[in-house]
Amino acid sequence: MRLRIVISTVAALLITAGPMCAADGVAIIVNKANTGADGMTAKQLKQIFSGEKARWTDGQKIQTLATGVAEPEHKGAIQFLFGMSEPEYQKYCLHAVFVGTPQAVPRDSGASSAVLNLVALIPGAIGFVRADLVNGTVKVVKIDGLGPGDAGYVLAGK
Secondary structure: OHHHHHHHHHHHHHHHHOOOOOOOOEEEEEEOOOOOOOEEOHHHHHHHHOOOOOEOOOOOEOEEEEOOOOOOOHHHHHHHHHOOOHHHHHHHHHHHHHHOOHHHOOEEOOOHHHHHHHHHHOOOEEEEEEHHHOOOOEEEOEEOOEOOOOOOOOOOOO
């Protein structure tokens, strides 16, 4: 009986919490060894994810990573970084591969945990994940001086 009450309570909390709280937001993360990416402007970030900027200031090649479309942070991050809806973004990705500019598209790495782990392992990596998943294995990049949870942060949860 006690187990049934606990399960019912947890289920009710999960249902009312929704898929993503506004406080969660999306964090842009880089490998901890990356010394040139503590903060950047929104414009610089968009240049990196579009492939317009391919190297960090120290010459290290940039590897952009994205979560899969099923992840809650994907839609907002793609809208911000590329100014596109998901169908437009998919067309953009196909076009980039077709014309031979795959660097213009972040590598789809699936789950947020996979992006987090890959960024921790790849020295030149940058990606986006739910802010509540960030741990000490990566570094969060401030955008225009603001980070997840700050008022006015451009990648706040919806």
